[in-house]
Amino acid sequence: MRDALFWIWLSLRVTPGSATFPSIIKAFSDIYDVYTADREALTDALPKNCRDLEALSDKSIEDAKRVLTYCNRAGIVPIAYDDARFPASLRKIKAPPVMLYCRGQIPAWNEKLCVSIVGTRKMNRYGMQMTFEVARDLSIAGVIVISGMARGIDAVANAAAINGGGQTVAVLGSGLDIIYPPEHEKLAAFITRHGCLVSEFPPGTRPTGLNFPVRNRIISGMATAVAVMQGELESGSLITARHATQQEKTLFALPGPVNDPLSGAPCLLLREGAHTLTCADDILTYYSEEYYGKINIQRLLTTAPVLCEKVLTDFRIRIPGCDISKSPGSDVSSKTVAPLEKEKEVSHAVSVPPREAAPGKPDRSPEPACDKRLTGLPQEAVDLYARLPEGKEIPADELAGDGMSVSKVMAVATLLEIRGLVRMQPGGRLLRC
Numbered sequence: 005m006r007d008a009l010f011w012i013w014l015s016l017r018v019t020p021g022s023a024t025f026p027s028i029i030k031a032f033s034d035i036y037d038v039y040t041a042d043r044e045a046l047t048d049a050l051p052k053n054c055r056d057l058e059a060l061s062d063k064s065i066e067d068a069k070r071v072l073t074y075c076n077r078a079g080i081v082p083i084a085y086d087d088a089r090f091p092a093s094l095r096k097i098k099a100p101p102v103m104l105y106c107r108g109q110i111p112a113w114n115e116k117l118c119v120s121i122v123g124t125r126k127m128n129r130y131g132m133q134m135t136f137e138v139a140r141d142l143s144i145a146g147v148i149v150i151s152g153m154a155r156g157i158d159a160v161a162n163a164a165a166i167n168g169g170g171q172t173v174a175v176l177g178s179g180l181d182i183i184y185p186p187e188h189e190k191l192a193a194f195i196t197r198h199g200c201l202v203s204e205f206p207p208g209t210r211p212t213g214l215n216f217p218v219r220n221r222i223i224s225g226m227a228t229a230v231a232v233m234q235g236e237l238e239s240g241s242l243i244t245a246r247h248a249t250q251q252e253k254t255l256f257a258l259p260g261p262v263n264d265p266l267s268g269a270p271c272l273l274l275r276e277g278a279h280t281l282t283c284a285d286d287i288l289t290y291y292s293e294e295y296y297g298k299i300n301i302q303r304l305l306t307t308a309p310v311l312c313e314k315v316l317t318d319f320r321i322r323i324p325g326c327d328i329s330k331s332p333g334s335d336v337s338s339k340t341v342a343p344l345e346k347e348k349e350v351s352h353a354v355s356v357p358p359r360e361a362a363p364g365k366p367d368r369s370p371e372p373a374c375d376k377r378l379t380g381l382p383q384e385a386v387d388l389y390a391r392l393p394e395g396k397e398i399p400a401d402e403l404a405g406d407g408m409s410v411s412k413v414m415a416v417a418t419l420l421e422i423r424g425l426v427r428m429q430p431g432g433r434l435l436r437c
Contacts, residue, residue, distance in 0.1 A: 010035045011084035012206070013068040015102040017059040020204055021218040024056040025085075025102050035086070039063065071206050074344050080180050080207065081106045093118075097225040097251050101204035104222075107180050108200030111148050111171040113226060117295045118173075119287060120150040120223045120248075122241045123157025123233035124266060129324050131157060131234035131266060134258055136164040136312040138231065140415070141284035143168025145299045148199070150175065150227050152219065153192065155185055155322060157233050157241075163191055163319045167311070169414035169428075171199040173226065177219040178211035179203060181344050191319045194422070202226075208344035217243050224248040228291070231256040231281055235269035242269050245278075254290070256281040311382065311415065318422040377423045384408065385416045389425055392436035399433050 014035065018024045031049030032038045041049070043061050050057055075082055083089050084103040092114045094100050121139050123131060139149050139161040149165035151158040153174035165172035174195050178184050180203050183192045195201055204222060205215060220243050224230050230248040232255070235241035248255055255278040260267030274280060279290065288301045316323055378386050388408075392398060400413045408416070417434050420426035427435045 007035055007086075008082055008084065009065065009068050009072055010039045011086075011103050012071050012082060013065055014038060014060075015204070015206060016067055016071070017062070018056055018102055020101065020215075021099050021221060022056065023051050023099065024054055024060075026099060027051055027054075029085075029100075035084075071208075071344070074181075074207050075105065078181065078207070079107055081110065083110075091226050093228070094222065094225045097221060097247075099221065100225070101222060103204065105180050105203050105206060106200045108196030109171070109198070110200050111173065113148055113173070115298070116146065116148050117229075117291050117299055118148045118150055118227045120227035120230045120244070121157070121161035121233060122151060122220075122223060122230065122235075122244045124235040124239050124241060124269075125154055125156035125158075126236075126266065127156045127160070127234055127324060128264075128266060130260065131258070132160055132316070132324060133312055135160045135233045136167075136316070138233075138258075138281065138284045138287075139164035140168040142287065143170030143172065144415075145284065145288055145301055146170060147288070147299060148173060150223060152177070152216075152223055153188055153195070153201075154216075155188075157235075159188055159191060159319075159321045160316060161233075162195055163315055163321055164312075166194055166198045167315045167415050167418045169418065173199050174201050175219055175223045175226070176201060176203040176211075177205070177215035179205050179207040179209040179344065181207040182210060184211035187320055190422075191321065194319070197428075206344075216240065220244040221247040221251075224253055225251055227253060229254040229256060229287060231258070231287065232270050232273055232278070233258045233281075234260065234266040236265045237268040237272065239269045242272070245269070245273055255279065256287060258282075311419075314380075314382065314419060315422070318419065377425055381419055381423070382416070384412075385419045388413065388416050389420055389436070392426065392434060394436055397429050397433040397435045403434070 027050050028038055046057060046060050082103055082105055085100060089110060090104065119142055121135060123135065135157050143149055143165040148171050149161055150173045151161040153159055153162050153176065162172050162174050172195055180201050183189050192201060217240065220240065224244050224247040230244060230253050232241050232245050245255060255273055257270035257273040257278040258281045259274065260270060262271060285301060288299055291299065292301065313323055378389060388403065391403060403413045417426055417428060421428055425437055427437055429435050
């Protein structure tokens with residue numbers, strides 16, 4: 005507990021993405037040595053004219069105590085740089101974060117293949133569909149999909165990974181008590197059940213424009229490979245791609261029409277030597293030997309464009325050319341922990357409930373209400389729901405058959421879970437709500 009407090013103190017004193025923390029790592033072997041170091045020792049260790057010198061000379065621990073207390077209350081897990089759970093790949097980048105604040109189910113990111121999928125907020129239907137298929141199929145094959153939960157490509161990647169039944173990580177540009185964009189509250193709640201939300205920014209940090217380019221180095225740094233789906237030449241996805249190149253990550257890019265501005269970033273990367281990405285198999289085959297036994301190429305689903313739009317609509321993710329303001333599906337409703345900042349200061353934001361509160365208590369409404377929530381779902385989802393008995397957990401493999409693979413059952417079950425009709429339990433078991 006003592007070390008956690010001092011690591012939080014350090015995270016509050018160091019400018020994210022700067023040269024300060026790498027210099028501290030080289031000069032000090034223990035976090036307590038950093039805390040007790042006097043101004044002279046800090047001056048010798050830090051770069052010349054370091055702007056963090058004054059902050060590091062401030063030994064007040066009260067702010068750190070306040071953050072740690074909030075984390076304990078809100079279900080946020082602080083993972084410091086020296087923690088065994090800290091992503092090993094992040095220790096190798098030029099400017100690693102002091103710590104990560106995590107909420108949800110922390111994946112085995114040091115053991116599995118991790119792929120970051122990024123792209124523009126202004127996606128078209130081609131980018132949306134391809135992102136969904138690639139992210140979903142990677143998830144089905146056992147890959148951890150990482151993105152930023154931003155509007156557009158990022159949110160599609162996170163949602164598709166959930167639909168694939170695997171784990172996903174969303175790296176935020178704000179504190180975990182402030183969800184941005186706010187319309188992705190429901191998606192964020194589901195991510196905490198199928199992976200985790202991550203941020204190097206402590207609770208209370210607002211999503212300012214300067215945070216996101218800094219955040220992008222973590223999106224690329226956590227991954228083995230980075231896939232750029234769509235983006236103009238000035239797109240932020242190129243910032244992530246540049247970070248990936250500096251971090252010696254493998255780059256993949258989705259080809260697109262050369263006269264489409266949204267193909268500008270991928271086309272540039274392809275000219276510079278990025279690998280062509282046409283489907284998830286391109287990535288899976290590339291890593292089939294390195295991650296032998298940890299990815300399963302045979303479990304891939306077939307293309308399902310209708311399923312794509314249905315999943316995104318239920319997660320309230322914007323679809324190009326569609327108004328989803330009146331889309332079906334209920335919003336997340338659960339008791340949340342108040343943000344660290346005062347409510348009036350973060351009125352644009354929403355809080356994510358801890359895992360035990362997300363995404364809401366099982367619906368105990370009578371059968372007619374369940375029938376209403378089935379409206380608009382594919383027939384296979386309606387049929388699967390009808391096969392689930394009340395109050396009994398059923399393994400997904402027992403529901404497979406009649407043309408539905410286990411992977412397909414899990415994908416369809418995700419649709420039902422989004423509507424509050426089914427809860428997916430550990431071990432691939434389904435429970436009718």
